[in-house]
Amino acid sequence: MRNGLAGLALLAGTVAMGQTVTSPHLMDAPTVASCNSTDEWATPAEKACYAITPDYAATMAYLDRVQKAAPGQVKIETFGRTGEGRDLDIVIVSKDGVFDPAEIHAAKRPVVLVQNSIHAGETDGKDACLALLRDMVVTKSKSALLDRAVFVFIPMYNADGHERRSRYSRINQDGPAEMGWRGNGMNLNLNRDYLKADAPETRSFLAMFHRWLPDFFVDDHVTDGADYQYDVTFTIDDGPNLPAATAKWVDDVATPTLEKYVDGHGHLAAPTYITLTNDNDPSQGLGFNDNPPRFSTGYMILEGRPGMLAELHMLKDYKTRVTGNYELLAGLMEMVNREADKLIALNAAADKEAEAMGAHPLSNVKYPLALSWGGQTTPFLFRGYKYTRELSAVSGAMWVRYTHEPWNVSLPFQSGYKVAAETTLPAAYLIPAQWTQVIDVLAAHQVEMTRTTAPWSGDVETYRCAGMTWQETPFEGRHPTFNGEAMHDAGRFGNCVLVRERMSFPSGSALVRLNQRLSKVAVEWLEPQAPDSAMQWGFFDSIFEQKEYGEAYVLEELSREMMAKDPQLKSEFEKKVASDPVFAGNPYARLEFFYERSPWYAANRVGLYPVGRLGSLEGIPLAK
Numbered sequence: 001m002r003n004g005l006a007g008l009a010l011l012a013g014t015v016a017m018g019q020t021v022t023s024p025h026l027m028d029a030p031t032v033a034s035c036n037s038t039d040e041w042a043t044p045a046e047k048a049c050y051a052i053t054p055d056y057a058a059t060m061a062y063l064d065r066v067q068k069a070a071p072g073q074v075k076i077e078t079f080g081r082t083g084e085g086r087d088l089d090i091v092i093v094s095k096d097g098v099f100d101p102a103e104i105h106a107a108k109r110p111v112v113l114v115q116n117s118i119h120a121g122e123t124d125g126k127d128a129c130l131a132l133l134r135d136m137v138v139t140k141s142k143s144a145l146l147d148r149a150v151f152v153f154i155p156m157y158n159a160d161g162h163e164r165r166s167r168y169s170r171i172n173q174d175g176p177a178e179m180g181w182r183g184n185g186m187n188l189n190l191n192r193d194y195l196k197a198d199a200p201e202t203r204s205f206l207a208m209f210h211r212w213l214p215d216f217f218v219d220d221h222v223t224d225g226a227d228y229q230y231d232v233t234f235t236i237d238d239g240p241n242l243p244a245a246t247a248k249w250v251d252d253v254a255t256p257t258l259e260k261y262v263d264g265h266g267h268l269a270a271p272t273y274i275t276l277t278n279d280n281d282p283s284q285g286l287g288f289n290d291n292p293p294r295f296s297t298g299y300m301i302l303e304g305r306p307g308m309l310a311e312l313h314m315l316k317d318y319k320t321r322v323t324g325n326y327e328l329l330a331g332l333m334e335m336v337n338r339e340a341d342k343l344i345a346l347n348a349a350a351d352k353e354a355e356a357m358g359a360h361p362l363s364n365v366k367y368p369l370a371l372s373w374g375g376q377t378t379p380f381l382f383r384g385y386k387y388t389r390e391l392s393a394v395s396g397a398m399w400v401r402y403t404h405e406p407w408n409v410s411l412p413f414q415s416g417y418k419v420a421a422e423t424t425l426p427a428a429y430l431i432p433a434q435w436t437q438v439i440d441v442l443a444a445h446q447v448e449m450t451r452t453t454a455p456w457s458g459d460v461e462t463y464r465c466a467g468m469t470w471q472e473t474p475f476e477g478r479h480p481t482f483n484g485e486a487m488h489d490a491g492r493f494g495n496c497v498l499v500r501e502r503m504s505f506p507s508g509s510a511l512v513r514l515n516q517r518l519s520k521v522a523v524e525w526l527e528p529q530a531p532d533s534a535m536q537w538g539f540f541d542s543i544f545e546q547k548e549y550g551e552a553y554v555l556e557e558l559s560r561e562m563m564a565k566d567p568q569l570k571s572e573f574e575k576k577v578a579s580d581p582v583f584a585g586n587p588y589a590r591l592e593f594f595y596e597r598s599p600w601y602a603a604n605r606v607g608l609y610p611v612g613r614l615g616s617l618e619g620i621p622l623a624k
């Protein structure tokens with residue numbers, strides 16, 4: 001992760017809670033603590049002493065009850081349908097019954113959007129939102145959180161996964177008794193789908209998101225990974241593609257404020273998602289996390305909005321986690337009310353900055369496309385648990401066994417980043433009309449496009465790409481050029497070189513100018529070397545296919561002609577035969593050597609990226 005170090009420094013002042021936690025009861029029913037569940041407004045989880053999370057119908061029934069009790073402050077709106085046909089809903093909580101986003105923005109009231117259950121086994125945020133909603137509008141103990149801000153939440157984003165309930169959904173997690181499934185109805189991970197937008201849920205989300213354009217976004221999860229004392233962990237991105245002023249506010253204000261609030265309300269927060277550099281040896285330290293736009297919070301960077309990944313710790317009991325998530329959201333609402341003017345101004349400035357991206361076309365201003373760890377480490381006061389390591393006869397590797405004895409230690413934390421790939425920016429991209437799926441994804445993101453009104457040919461910048469390899473096993477139903485969850489696998493992608501080519505674009509080709517609020521979405525989708533580009537996800541795979549081949553008896557003659565004309569080529573061929581036994585033993589490869597060096601092969605245009613980068617719009621046929 002690339003969280004600000006300002007937030008980390010505060011850790012030194014926090015106090016370990018020394019709370020006791022239980023291991024996950026993998027084969028038993030979850031422990032039920034004693035609790036008072038007679039309150040008529042207890043949420044379904046509270047009523048069951050946090051032994052369960054309600055299913056879709058029971059969740060919606062509770063929300064409907066609250067809405068009926070406070071119709072002037074709560075509205076439930078359907079924003080789409082899942083693949084299996086369930087309604088996708090948002091709950092809007094506004095103190096004065098104004099539920100229209102345009103009216104709310106005009107009144108300079110900040111909007112917080114909280115997404116729950118994208119991984120539907122991770123329902124902590126959903127049950128926290130039910131309790132927070134009740135406390136805002138029924139008991140009114142938290143009504144002050146609506147003074148200025150409007151609270152909008154998605155109770156169950158992956159609603160189909162939510163209803164695939166089982167006690168065996170999440171092996172690492174301590175309760176509730178039954179929980180939903182990580183994938184949607186097609187077993188796609190919606191938290192890898194933000195940019196490519198394959199799933200109907202993503203398409204619905206994008207339309208809803210742009211209608212609301214919230215000022216702060218939260219995605220609630222439960223961790224995997226190591227054991228440690230923290231029950232609440234969170235990351236608010238502050239990477240280089242977020243405007244500098246927003247990143248500074250995240251580091252100086254948002255992250256330390258939330259950490260302090262959570263710690264002051266009976267929980268222990270880590271201002272970063274904890275990733276060990278070596279799962280078998282926690283003492284080696286904490287790793288770098290990058291957040292490309294396949295993730296919700298990575299996508300928020302392109303929207304110019306602060307986005308928080310909330311991760312409650314899987315090994316804490318459900319009550320600890322739900323109440324921890326509640327405090328994190330309550331602290332966020334308190335801060336957003338207080339920081340409303342600043343936050344609204346930062347977001348307006350971010351939009352202006354994005355709109356100016358097309359203003360310096362093809363200049364030396366570089367846009368960072370892919371990041372990796374910068375090679376530095378910073379000391380991090382880690383509140384872990386003591387552990388033992390021994391050689392395991394089962395795995396043959398070291399076996400880490402955690403105790404519940406606090407281990408407060410300074411560990412190296414991978415900090416900083418380096419730019420692994422970057423590019424200059426054009427004024428606009430031109431996508432040939434026939435690449436309908438590529439254009440359709442940009443349309444789903446509401447990126448503004450204009451269609452050309454006549455065929456056009458001209459010199460444009462584009463890329464020639466070679467050396468691509470594709471992953472053999474599927475990842476999110478595709479075979480991308482990167483290696484699944486490994487995000488810094490730049491070597492696998494091959495190499496794309498910027499070239500100038502004369503190219504032809506049919507009438508109806510899509511012109512994407514970068515002088516728009518969503519310019520970063522266009523850049524990340526259309527620059528081949530961006531980590532979640534259409535190219536990397538396989539939308540352009542067919543450009544790497546050779547479609548015409550030479551017959552052996554034709555190539556026999558061609559090769560002789562070419563060698564007679566070009567002694568250097570002849571010697572190159574002979575050297576390859578002498579030095580490369582695999583080549584020498586492959587008659588097809590030996591003839592193909594000549595075809596690949598002939599104009600007939602060039603006509604295949606293998607690896608020529610079909611999208612044009614335009615320095616200006618001069619001569620492009622557009623409607624007046």
Ligand SMILES: [Zn+2]
Binds near residue numbers: 119122220221222
């Ligand atoms: Zn998750």
